[in-house]
Structure formats: C-alpha cells, structure tokens
Amino acid sequence: MHMKSNIMLYNSIIGNIYCRLEDDYLTGLSIGSNNFENFNEKIVCTELKKELDDYFSGLLFQFKFPIKFSSGTDFQKYVWTSLLKIPYGEIISYKALANAIGYEKGFQAVGNAVGKNPILIIIPCHRVVGADGSLRGFASGIKRKNWLINHERRFRLTTNFRHWFK
Numbered sequence: 554m555h556m557k558s559n560i561m562l563y564n565s566i567i568g569n570i571y572c573r574l575e576d577d578y579l580t581g582l583s584i585g586s587n588n589f590e591n592f593n594e595k596i597v598c599t600e601l602k603k604e605l606d607d608y609f610s611g612l613l614f615q616f617k618f619p620i621k622f623s624s625g626t627d628f629q630k631y632v633w634t635s636l637l638k639i640p641y642g643e644i645i646s647y648k649a650l651a652n653a654i655g656y657e658k659g660f661q662a663v664g665n666a667v668g669k670n671p672i673l674i675i676i677p678c679h680r681v682v683g684a685d686g687s688l689r690g691f692a693s694g695i696k697r698k699n700w701l702i703n704h705e706r707r708f709r710l711t712t713n714f715r716h717w718f719k
Contacts, residue, residue, distance in 0.1 A: 559596045560587065563605050567697050570605065570674075574598055578621035582672045584693035608674070611708035614641040616675045624671060632666035639680045642709025644702060646684045668692070674701065 558580065563570040565584075573581035573592065579601060600618060607613035622630050635654045639645055645653070647667065651660035668690050670678040679701040683689045691698035 558592050560592045561596055561598050561601060562587075563602060565605065565609055567700050568693070572598070572601060574601075575621065575623060578619050579672060579675060580621050580623040582675055584673055584697055605674075609704075611704070614708075618675070620672055620675060622671065625669065628662070629666040629669055632663055633670055633672075633676050633678075636667065636670065636676050636678055636681070639677055641677075642705040644680050644682050644686075646686075647681055647689075648684050650681055664690070680705075 558573045558575045561572040561574060563572060568585045569587075571581075571583050571587040572579055574596070604613055604616055604618050608616070622633065625633065632650075632654065635650065639650075647664040648660040650667070651657060651663040654663070656663055664681075667678045667681050670676050670692070673679070673693060679691055679698045682702075688695050688698050688702075
C-alpha cells in the first residue's frame with residue numbers, strides 16, 4: 554500500500570520549490586510547479602528548509618537530508634545515485650557520465666534516466682550538459698539549469714579562493 558505524502562513549499566530565488574516528503578525522507582523535489590498528487594497536508598520541515606536556505610546562500614555544498622526513491626527502475630536509480638558523485642560546481646556531459654558508470658554505448662539511456670530525476674537540485678542533474686557544453690533538458694527549464702550551474706560555480710570559486718588564504 555502506497556502511503557500519502559506531505560508537501561513542503563519552499564520559496565526560492567528561482568521559483569517555488571515543492572518538496573514531497575514520505576516518512577522522514579525526501580522523495581521528490583520540483584521547481585515551479587507542484588507535480589505531486591495525493592498528499593496529506595502542507596508542512597514545514599525545518600531541517601530541509603535550513604539546507605535549502607544554506608544552498609541558496611552559498612553555504613551548503615552537499616545535502617545531507619535523507620532521500621528515498623519511491624519510483625523508478627533499478628537502472629534509473631543507479632543513474633540518479635551516480636549523479637550524487639558529481640562535485641558541486643562542476644559539470645559533466647551525458648556521454649562522460651555514461652562512460653563513468655560503465656554504459657559507454659548507452660549515453661542516450663543514461664540521458665533519459667537523468668531526465669526523469671525525481672529530486673531536482675538535491676540529486677544534481679543540472680550538472681549534466683551536452684557533449685559540446687550546451688545546456689540541455691532540465692525539467693524546470695534551461696534558464697533555471699543555467700542559474701543553478703552559475704550559482705554553484707560562483708560559490709565554488711569563492712570557496713576555493715578563501716582556501717588560498719588559510
């Protein structure tokens with residue numbers, strides 16, 4: 554039996570973020586529109602809100618909030634989990650990602666799996682780009698993908714710069 558989830562609305566600089574929570578796990582995150590049906594109530598999860606606040610302030614480089622996949626094939630889950638290994642502020646092509654996870658000839662399948670990522674931002678599918686560096690496919694739009702990449706690059710560079718003087 555599939556239990557109903559709760560929804561948290563988070564207002565961000567790139568639009569409303571809808572977070573689906575089941576038990577103590579984040580199972581979905583969408584930007585701009587609420588794609589989640591069958592939820593019990595709107596809630597505020599202070600731990601997740603704090604992590605999102607810190608991310609958008611440039612203070613958080615890796616999310617710690619627990620996630621759980623409530624849908625997806627084993628292959629999709631493998632690709633989504635692999636996305637977590639892409640460092641903050643870095644980008645990788647779909648083809649390079651496919652090579653890195655052992656699917657050299659299956660970069661289109663990898664790209665399709667990336668496109669079905671249910672937990673945007675936290676699972677950083679925005680860090681995957683075309684082989685020529687072009688921004689492609691992001692469920693919440695290319696402008697938001699571009700914003701997220703530039704946001705992370707800005708704080709990654711700032712953070713690296715700070716380390717030079719420590």
